[in-house]
Amino acid sequence: MRVVILGGGYAGLICALRLARRTRGQVAVTLVSASPWFVERIRLHERAAGSEPVKRELAEMVAGTGITLKIGRVTRIDPRGEILLGDERLPFEQLVVALGSHVDLDGVPGVREHAFTLDAASAASLSERLPAIAARRGRVVVVGGGLTGIEGASELAEAHPGLQVTLLYAGELGGNYSEAGREHLRRSLNRLGVTLEQGRVKRLQAGSVELEERSVPFDACLWAGGFVAPELLRQSGLSVNARGQALVDAYLRALGHENIHVIGDAAAPVAPPSPMLMGCKTALPMGVYVAERLSRLSRGQDSEPFDYLDTAFCISLGRRDGLVQPYRQDGSPTGWVFRGRLGAWLKEAICLGVSWTLAAERKGLHFFAWRKTGRKLSPPAAQERRLAA
Numbered sequence: 056m057r058v059v060i061l062g063g064g065y066a067g068l069i070c071a072l073r074l075a076r077r078t079r080g081q082v083a084v085t086l087v088s089a090s091p092w093f094v095e096r097i098r099l100h101e102r103a104a105g106s107e108p109v110k111r112e113l114a115e116m117v118a119g120t121g122i123t124l125k126i127g128r129v130t131r132i133d134p135r136g137e138i139l140l141g142d143e144r145l146p147f148e149q150l151v152v153a154l155g156s157h158v159d160l161d162g163v164p165g166v167r168e169h170a171f172t173l174d175a176a177s178a179a180s181l182s183e184r185l186p187a188i189a190a191r192r193g194r195v196v197v198v199g200g201g202l203t204g205i206e207g208a209s210e211l212a213e214a215h216p217g218l219q220v221t222l223l224y225a226g227e228l229g230g231n232y233s234e235a236g237r238e239h240l241r242r243s244l245n246r247l248g249v250t251l252e253q254g255r256v257k258r259l260q261a262g263s264v265e266l267e268e269r270s271v272p273f274d275a276c277l278w279a280g281g282f283v284a285p286e287l288l289r290q291s292g293l294s295v296n297a298r299g300q301a302l303v304d305a306y307l308r309a310l311g312h313e314n315i316h317v318i319g320d321a322a323a324p325v326a327p328p329s330p331m332l333m334g335c336k337t338a339l340p341m342g343v344y345v346a347e348r349l350s351r352l353s354r355g356q357d358s359e360p361f362d363y364l365d366t367a368f369c370i371s372l373g374r375r376d377g378l379v380q381p382y383r384q385d386g387s388p389t390g391w392v393f394r395g396r397l398g399a400w401l402k403e404a405i406c407l408g409v410s411w412t413l414a415a416e417r418k419g420l421h422f423f424a425w426r427k428t429g430r431k432l433s434p435p436a437a438q439e440r441r442l443a444a
């Protein structure tokens with residue numbers, strides 16, 4: 056079997072490593088990535104605040120596994136069995152799409168022109184600008200009250216005490232945390248000197264965020280207003296949702312395409328066992344699941360549908376504080392949380408754990424596991440009928 060995996064991020068890399076090790080040369084695995092680097096996206100807020108680059112060479116991470124690494128940008132997927140890398144054509148029998156996501160630059164006018172983001176290159180250029188802005192006590196406005204906005208605002212405020220940091224958000228901050236979690240979040244942001252402002256952004260201009268009835272001036276704006284999947288999925292004829300994610304069935308196959316699996320941020324299960332947020336915590340299980348599934352298919356065996364249960368939400372609040380909010384089986388937050396230094400330690404342990412997991416997979420040590428609902432899941436045909444209805 057010839058398997059081509061697109062994307063050398065968390066989902067694509069773990070999928071390639073597991074499949075190559077599990078099948079020991081029986082399956083030809085090619086990993087295609089636009090960049091020669093594996094970027095630790097979950098640390099990009101640290102990078103924006105001034106930490107060292109958070110990337111490692113993909114060639115080193117797959118060395119000795121038999122994976123063929125191809126560096127190049129995919130420009131088209133032909134679902135009939137071919138991908139295009141510029142002028143080059145690469146055939147596949149099974150395709151795994153793990154092209155991730157990027158910050159939505161076009162949802163609000165002016166973001167593309169006037170904001171920094173937590174994508175790798177932009178985070179690096181923000182980190183170069185911040186020391187000068189902090190030296191004159193300038194203002195950074197972070198837009199977005201989700202995980203990346205909160206982590207970004209905390210990290211910048213802690214690393215640059217001279218900076219005035221405003222976190223601008225719509226709706227409720229920490230809406231999916233327990234009361235204890237929300238309280239800790241507010242106390243920590245207050246301790247770090249982060250000003251909280253509520254409002255829905257209409258547009259960005261040079262030097263100011265425009266809201267309905269007022270504007271908020273800035274020396275730099277960090278936009279953390281949400282992620283979308285690459286346009287390439289829609290352009291290649293896959294069925295996608297409003298965020299451009301490919302719709303996938305219970306086996307994580309693109310709807311209508313039995314030989315294309317989509318994993319990580321690029322995938323949206325149509326009837327997931329539990330809500331699947333974009334995240335490293337969902338990308339890794341999806342990657343391992345599809346690797347195991349393809350390994351079984353190569354031996355003529357089928358597999359159970361994908362099963363996943365979210366266990367916790369985990370954010371850093373600078374380097375010395377963090378918040379881990381566990382979830383119950385029904386998806387509701389527990390009344391208790393891990394916070395403070397323990398929270399920071401747990402978050403750091405998770406980030407290190409991801410790196411160790413990838414290194415272990417390269418050596419053929421398959422200890423990665425995740426929590427499952429254990430429910431009997433509907434077969435894909437039933438799900439697709441429900442979706443069509």
Ligand SMILES: Cc1cc2nc3c(=O)[nH]c(=O)nc-3n(C[C@H](O)[C@H](O)[C@H](O)COP(=O)(O)OP(=O)(O)OC[C@H]3O[C@@H](n4cnc5c(N)ncnc54)[C@H](O)[C@@H]3O)c2cc1C
Nearest residue numbers: 062063064065066089096097128129155319320334335336
């Ligand atoms: C600051 C920050 C903090 C985060 N913290 C957390 C956290 O604490 N917990 C959590 O669960 N999640 C977190 N996330 C989200 C997490 O990083 C993503 O969900 C995760 O990276 C998704 O993995 P992926 O493999 O789907 O995509 P990615 O890691 O984005 O990988 C996509 C890959 O596809 C490649 N690619 C893209 N387009 C092309 C193309 N056309 N041709 C070839 N290759 C291409 C890219 O180069 C990359 O290698 C965080 C994200 C950010 C930005």
